[in-house]
Amino acid sequence: MTKKERPSPMIAFRKIFSQPRSVVSAIRLASVGVFCVTPFSFALTLSAQDVSNVGASSSLATAVAKEDPKSELASAQDVKVQAIYKAVGGPTSPKVPVYWNRYHDNEEIETILKQLETQFPRLVQIESVGKSTEGREMWIATITNREVGQEETKPGFWIDGGIHANEIQANEVALYTTWFLAEMHGENKFVQELLRDRVFYILPSMSPDSRHAHFYEPNSTNTPRTGQRDVDDDRDGKVNEDAFADLNGDGHITQMRIKDPNGRHKSHPKYANLMIPVEPGDRGEFTLLGIEGFDIDGDGRVNEDGDGSYDPNRDWPWKWEPGYVQRGAFRYPFSLIENRNMAEFVLKHPNIAGAQTYHNTGGMLLRGPGSKQDAYEASDLRVYDRIGKTGEKILPGYRYLNVANDLYEVWGGEIDWFHQMLGVFTFTNELFVSYNYFHQSSAGPEQSHEFDQLLLFGDGLVEWQEVEHPTYGKVEVGGFKKNWGRQPPGFMLQEECHRNMAFTLYHANQMPLLKVQSVSVKPIGNDLHEITAIVENQRWTPTHSAVDLKQKITPPVSVKLESSDFKVLTSQHSPDVLLRNSTVQEKDQANVQIPSVGGSSVVYVRWIVSGSGKGKVVVTSVKGGAAEAAVVLP
Numbered sequence: 001m002t003k004k005e006r007p008s009p010m011i012a013f014r015k016i017f018s019q020p021r022s023v024v025s026a027i028r029l030a031s032v033g034v035f036c037v038t039p040f041s042f043a044l045t046l047s048a049q050d051v052s053n054v055g056a057s058s059s060l061a062t063a064v065a066k067e068d069p070k071s072e073l074a075s076a077q078d079v080k081v082q083a084i085y086k087a088v089g090g091p092t093s094p095k096v097p098v099y100w101n102r103y104h105d106n107e108e109i110e111t112i113l114k115q116l117e118t119q120f121p122r123l124v125q126i127e128s129v130g131k132s133t134e135g136r137e138m139w140i141a142t143i144t145n146r147e148v149g150q151e152e153t154k155p156g157f158w159i160d161g162g163i164h165a166n167e168i169q170a171n172e173v174a175l176y177t178t179w180f181l182a183e184m185h186g187e188n189k190f191v192q193e194l195l196r197d198r199v200f201y202i203l204p205s206m207s208p209d210s211r212h213a214h215f216y217e218p219n220s221t222n223t224p225r226t227g228q229r230d231v232d233d234d235r236d237g238k239v240n241e242d243a244f245a246d247l248n249g250d251g252h253i254t255q256m257r258i259k260d261p262n263g264r265h266k267s268h269p270k271y272a273n274l275m276i277p278v279e280p281g282d283r284g285e286f287t288l289l290g291i292e293g294f295d296i297d298g299d300g301r302v303n304e305d306g307d308g309s310y311d312p313n314r315d316w317p318w319k320w321e322p323g324y325v326q327r328g329a330f331r332y333p334f335s336l337i338e339n340r341n342m343a344e345f346v347l348k349h350p351n352i353a354g355a356q357t358y359h360n361t362g363g364m365l366l367r368g369p370g371s372k373q374d375a376y377e378a379s380d381l382r383v384y385d386r387i388g389k390t391g392e393k394i395l396p397g398y399r400y401l402n403v404a405n406d407l408y409e410v411w412g413g414e415i416d417w418f419h420q421m422l423g424v425f426t427f428t429n430e431l432f433v434s435y436n437y438f439h440q441s442s443a444g445p446e447q448s449h450e451f452d453q454l455l456l457f458g459d460g461l462v463e464w465q466e467v468e469h470p471t472y473g474k475v476e477v478g479g480f481k482k483n484w485g486r487q488p489p490g491f492m493l494q495e496e497c498h499r500n501m502a503f504t505l506y507h508a509n510q511m512p513l514l515k516v517q518s519v520s521v522k523p524i525g526n527d528l529h530e531i532t533a534i535v536e537n538q539r540w541t542p543t544h545s546a547v548d549l550k551q552k553i554t555p556p557v558s559v560k561l562e563s564s565d566f567k568v569l570t571s572q573h574s575p576d577v578l579l580r581n582s583t584v585q586e587k588d589q590a591n592v593q594i595p596s597v598g599g600s601s602v603v604y605v606r607w608i609v610s611g612s613g614k615g616k617v618v619v620t621s622v623k624g625g626a627a628e629a630a631v632v633l634p
């Protein structure tokens, strides 16, 4: 077909749009495949029957068409986007369009999750794990291919974000991951295999009340880190009676300064908004008066009793310490309803073998321990090191560190609860790093001002402006906005979401995955047979972390020979191909118990049986998955 013979693109779109959804899906997929034709001519030269055949020959196309045959979302725009060009590494034309260059409040997160559930009912299931302090539902998404295997027998991966609610991109990464897995399932083999073999539990908002507060109440980039339970911080019998005051009414809690020829600060020569200390002997221009606010309750102190003021990530039971030892700890372990809601869900899902909790800031891939009193076992460290080092490649500028020794000691942190009490390999990512500014590792206040000037065009700053202060008289307020400092600007947000998700999916893909590699049968005389199964862990994370084995957290791996035809007489297992130094099982010989299957290794399991007929080898591991294989004795 020559260019002249082709109808206009609009006619092409109408023609495509008039096809049933499954045909549209097939067209969409065919044009992302190996066909070297222009999308327009391809769509027009194939009949509906041809297109259906293309769909039938492509398992990916079938997968997409099956997702939601009744979807109303195959809009003209949907098709148009695909017909023009696909940017690799993301969904072609999402069923749930989301702008990833902006932040989403609680209601928007809920809407996106529910739309994903509607559009991908075979993959996404939404439920609330309970209500927050102020009565908000805490929505969690469970994502797996429900048509293959049982959810509870698949190794599970936990993701949460925003336990510190001011760290707002944390929730976005979790939400993006939910969206990406659902949207890419139809067109990416890696995601398909991941959702076939694993299940993801994703709780985007661990602290929804404070997310609401950060969005809609005056705050800084650093607040609120706390939850919203009432606390009498200054023990005067009143709660939250002296919070920040937004003196210029712009929604941003910034700094206050007053002109003072004897002050110890002056404006930076290049970045007028930046206050720098003066050298000894020099005279300054300003005295800094702290964070925007005044002494509301007249007790002589400013901003001393705002919302909450405890730390939800010092509330976890491993090595919990009271507030006078660990600042921010609340009353007792799990005294916060949001954490209890989450923990109840996690404890009902012992298949969780890997976990990720998102925070900001500073570009860190953190592992425990939180306390210097704890040391991780060497074999567990090997797993962490491998994931963490790969993470440093996936996330340029991020460093793989451990909390207690490289950062500061944390008592009662979530990461320790996961590792020490549940045996789960867990990372905390501290999102966003100043390396992102100019792809250089040096950092300082000048850099963020220069970045604001060159790339944000001043949008990150509140210019100093004069306001009337209730007690100080005329002062100036100004500084960074609440939405700049710890979180990426819009144009960097999607990249931050994607790279952090990629790190987490790398970790998730390395969770243990047990398969029956082979089953062999050998007659040994007297109507007896020797059956040998080779059980393989296809990933390099073991079925049991060292702490799990040591503390006996998770039951052993079970490799069971099931048959009503023949009788098991003896059994043994060994990691050695010749079954040297094997462990003989004394009782219940059919059901061989193996303490752990190491990463990227195999276990040989052997039974001596009498009789003949059919049976099967059934492998069950709480964190390593389920597998089976048939056995036939002649």
Ligand SMILES: [Zn+2]
Pocket: 164, 167, 359, 360, 361
């Ligand atoms: Zn945090």
